[in-house]
Structure formats: structure tokens, C-alpha cells
Amino acid sequence: MTDDAGEQDDMFRSQVDLHDREFALIGSIVAHWGALEHEIFIQTANTYAEGDTQVSPLPSAMRNNTSFTAVLDLWKRRVVDKADAAVKPILLKQIDAIDALSDYRNALVHGMWHWTPEHPGEIITSRVVKGKYLSVRFPPDALADFAERVQTIYTRVRYPRGVEDFAAEYAADGGGLRVSRRGFDTLFGDGSPVNGDFG
Incomplete structure (x- = not known):
């Protein structure tokens, strides 16, 4: 990337005045919140499926996906309100936590x-x-608490029955080996494309 003069000045970069730990925590919060929004969107979108190949017409909130609040409202009506008695109170608590x-x-x-x-x-x-x-x-420690709370909400939305839901998802995937990005990096070390220079 170059500036207007066509020259790159690697010696001068403005910095946001945060500590590395704060950057990491903010990154964790943003990543988990994004995963949370995606999970709620996918769960809601799946309620519009009619068999393997048909999809009923999607409302504007699902076509544009620019308002998480609108998708969250649809999720409550189409997923949470129809959940079984064991799961529904868990998901309702997550809506309250998201609102908070x-x-x-x-x-x-x-x-x-x-x-x-x-x-x-x-x-x-x-x-x-x-x-x-x-x-x-x-x-x-507020950022650390925030990061932990968002991760917990995401986990409870994705796996409201806990390990039981996780095991069911694992079995549905064929029970095969699933490697995280961190695991991939550990397996392949310096040859891993994940192991880039972020300095």
C-alpha cells in the first residue's frame, strides 16, 4: 500500500493508544460478537428452509442483514419462542445478556x-x-469480563444443551477430525499460512 506520493513510509505509523492486552481483548470481543451474530442469523435463516432445495421468501432483515436487532427479533420469534421447555429459558437469558x-x-x-x-x-x-x-x-479487567461474557453467550446460543449439543454437531459432521486455526498452526509450525508476521 502506498501513499499519495507513491512512496511507502514504514517508519511512520500512527498508533491507537492501547496496550497489546487491550488490543487482544477487543479483538476477542469483536470476533466472538461477529460469530454470535452469524450463529443467530444462520439459526433464523434455517427456519425459512422448506426441504433441501426450497426456501420460503425471506424478510428484509434476512435479505440485507444490516440490523442485528431486527434479526434478533426474528430469532426470538422463530427459534427461541418455539424451542423446547429445556432450551427456551436458556436462550431467553441470552437475549437479555445481548441486550445488556x-x-x-x-x-x-x-x-x-x-x-x-x-x-x-x-x-x-x-x-x-x-x-x-x-x-x-x-x-x-472490564474488557476481560466483557470478552468472557460474549464468548459465553455465543457458546450458549450455539450449544444451549452444552456438551450434548456439541456432541450432536460433531456426530452430524461425521465425527471426523476438525482442526482449529490454532491447531493447524501448531501442526504445521513455520510452514503454516496462519503463522504470519503480525508485527
Whole structure:
């Protein structure tokens, strides 16, 4: 990538003022939230399937997928409300948890990060929404807690019965070997395309 003058200046790069641990936690939150949105979308989309080859007409929220709130509402009506008695309360709790974290997720993704010398352990994200200046403060360990909560929500949405659902998915995949990206990197070491230089 080059600048307007056609020259690349590798020595000058502006940095977001975050610690490496904060970058990693924010990345974890964003990745798991994205996986959560995808899982809810797929579960909802599957309710429109009619056999192996037919799909009933999809509503706008499913065709455009630009509003997670709209998809979440469809998921509640088409998946959660029709779930069996053992699963439904688990999924309803996840909707409450998603609602509780949505504003923090939006602050994290759409805000600009900063901190003050008076509170060095706390990071702040600020943004303007509908003409209002909003700031959200993340005290020490808040990002770690946030990351853990999003991962838990994602897991409970995907596997509401826990290990039972995980085993069923594994069996449906043929019970074969599934290797994660981390596992792939471990197996192939320096020859792995995952093992790039992120420095």
C-alpha cells in the first residue's frame, strides 16, 4: 500500500493508544460478537428452509442483514419462542445478556479510545450518536469480563444443551477430525499460512 506520493513510509505509523492486552481483548470481543451474530442469523435463516432445495421468501432483515436487532427479533420469534421447555429459558437469558451488552459493544466498535493519566488503568471510548456525545469507561479487567461474557453467550446460543449439543454437531459432521486455526498452526509450525508476521 502506498501513499499519495507513491512512496511507502514504514517508519511512520500512527498508533491507537492501547496496550497489546487491550488490543487482544477487543479483538476477542469483536470476533466472538461477529460469530454470535452469524450463529443467530444462520439459526433464523434455517427456519425459512422448506426441504433441501426450497426456501420460503425471506424478510428484509434476512435479505440485507444490516440490523442485528431486527434479526434478533426474528430469532426470538422463530427459534427461541418455539424451542423446547429445556432450551427456551436458556436462550431467553441470552437475549437479555445481548441486550445488556449491546451498548457496550457499540461503544467498543464505533468509539475512539483514550485514557487519562489520572486513571491509567481505565480506558474510555467516546463517540457522537444522534447529536449526543457519549463516553463509556472500561475500568481494569472490564474488557476481560466483557470478552468472557460474549464468548459465553455465543457458546450458549450455539450449544444451549452444552456438551450434548456439541456432541450432536460433531456426530452430524461425521465425527471426523476438525482442526482449529490454532491447531493447524501448531501442526504445521513455520510452514503454516496462519503463522504470519503480525508485527
